[in-house]
Amino acid sequence: MRLRFPAAALLVLALPPAAQAQPAHVSPASPLAAPAPHQRLLPLEGGRNFRDLGGYRAQDGRHVKWGLLFRSGAMHGLTAADYAYLEKRGIRVVCDFRDSRERAAQPVNWPSGAAPRLLFDDYRLDMAGMMPKGPPSGWTEADARAAFTASYPRMLGQFNGQYRRMFAELLAGHAPLAFNCSAGKDRTGIAAALILTALGVPRQTVIDDYMLTNDYLDAAKMLAHGPAPANMGPGRPEKEAGGDPAAALKGLPPGVVRAFLAADPAYIEAALAVLDRHSGGPEGYLRDELGLKRADILRLRTLYLE
Numbered sequence: 001m002r003l004r005f006p007a008a009a010l011l012v013l014a015l016p017p018a019a020q021a022q023p024a025h026v027s028p029a030s031p032l033a034a035p036a037p038h039q040r041l042l043p044l045e046g047g048r049n050f051r052d053l054g055g056y057r058a059q060d061g062r063h064v065k066w067g068l069l070f071r072s073g074a075m076h077g078l079t080a081a082d083y084a085y086l087e088k089r090g091i092r093v094v095c096d097f098r099d100s101r102e103r104a105a106q107p108v109n110w111p112s113g114a115a116p117r118l119l120f121d122d123y124r125l126d127m128a129g130m131m132p133k134g135p136p137s138g139w140t141e142a143d144a145r146a147a148f149t150a151s152y153p154r155m156l157g158q159f160n161g162q163y164r165r166m167f168a169e170l171l172a173g174h175a176p177l178a179f180n181c182s183a184g185k186d187r188t189g190i191a192a193a194l195i196l197t198a199l200g201v202p203r204q205t206v207i208d209d210y211m212l213t214n215d216y217l218d219a220a221k222m223l224a225h226g227p228a229p230a231n232m233g234p235g236r237p238e239k240e241a242g243g244d245p246a247a248a249l250k251g252l253p254p255g256v257v258r259a260f261l262a263a264d265p266a267y268i269e270a271a272l273a274v275l276d277r278h279s280g281g282p283e284g285y286l287r288d289e290l291g292l293k294r295a296d297i298l299r300l301r302t303l304y305l306e
Contacts (some may be wrong), residue, residue, distance in 0.1 A: 030134060032208055034054075038066045041216055044085065046077030049057070049184035049216045053192060056209065058200040062305035068175040069304060070193045073184035073217070074098065087114045093280040094118050095179040099125040099161060104105045106182075115176075121162055121168070141255030143267070148259060152271040155190055156289075161193055162288055171296055173248035185213050185263050190271050197275065197282050198292060198300055210268045217261075 034040040034055055042050045050073070067089060075094075078086070093116055096103065100122045110116065130151040132143035156163075166179055181187040189210045191231030196206045249257050278285035286292040292300075 048073030144259035
């Protein structure tokens with residue numbers, strides 16, 4: 001059974017068939033639709049939520065260029081054919097937001113000679129800050145949704161350095177560039193929202209892009225096949241889950257699991273509200289927190305809009 005949930009990147013989810021280039025609910029007239037020959041979801045055998053941010057209309061009437069900005073989940077499942085396909089797409093840089101254990105548990109083995117430059121930080125993701133208070137046996141779906149909503153504004157600060165580095169690469173013209181976490185949902189969802197906001201894409205389109213993960217990740221498959229360490233129980237989320245955050249979901253009530261796997265619009269809206277509340281609004285936030293001056297914003301739009 002497919003669970004419906006929105007888009008982000010902390011939990012290891014599996015991708016539905018690669019042939020599903022567009023979600024069923026997106027009409028050809030939708031700003032999310034990809035006109036032929038472009039594809040929103042890349043046709044990869046082992047990809048996970050690997051999609052192109054191209055085609056979105058900015059407020060000035062231009063559109064995000066296709067083939068330059070890619071968001072994804074973990075890339076450890078890529079096949080030889082996938083690597084050959086991505087080499088043809090010319091991806092130069094990958095910003096991997098996963099922590100040290102996630103990367104060790106699910107390494108990505110790019111072919112020698114064709115590997116992009118990989119950028120990452122060695123850190124340990126603290127999932128405890130994303131969990132409701134009290135013992136897991138008492139958690140409700142509403143508790144889990146509230147905890148996850150509260151975690152998104154914190155992620156803006158926690159990953160500020162990595163987001164700054166990503167923008168520095170984009171300003172230097174080091175594209176095509178891909179950025180990812182485990183599911184392409186949370187850390188990646190915020191990164192995509194920041195990029196699209198900097199490019200002047202309307203807020204509703206930013207949220208709609210975030211929500212596409214609901215169509216491109218198969219949560220039931222993840223729960224059925226995700227590894228769970230023998231000593232991992234719901235009373236100890238993440239502590240002993242190693243590089244598999246999904247293991248922390250084993251044994252939790254279904255409603256709680258749905259909330260954790262969901263990228264409910266309230267999650268990304270909580271992060272975007274931080275931008276709105278900042279002095280000067282989103283542009284002020286990009287300037288003060290990410291170092292993007294007006295000239296930098298104009299350069300990003302010159303490079304990545306057409």
